[in-house]
Amino acid sequence: MNKKLQHLAERRSLLIKQAAAQRSALSHNLEPWRARLTWVDRGVEGLRYVRRHPAWMAGSALVLVAFLRPLRAGKWLQRGWLIWQIGRRLRKR
Secondary structure: OHHHHHHHHHHHHHHHHHHHHHHHHHHHHHHHHHHHHHHHHHHHHHHHHHHHOHHHHHHHHHHHHHHOOHHHHHHHHHHHHHHHHHHHHHHHO
């Protein structure tokens, strides 16, 4: 029985060393992606914020329209209306 426990302890030690080496290699391989993934996380969080606070987005759009000239405002209102309709249709699915 003692030999079996010794073999298991050696095997466990080997597996722990292998897992540490694999974690280190994975961390090293993912380092170039860290900055890109940070931007993706920020984008996802921004989308979540927009979904939680649609009134803020509508208010921001109105402020933007107020600063634009009247001719441009009509174009932006048409685009906003189209985006809003597409968003409603996508939510219904």
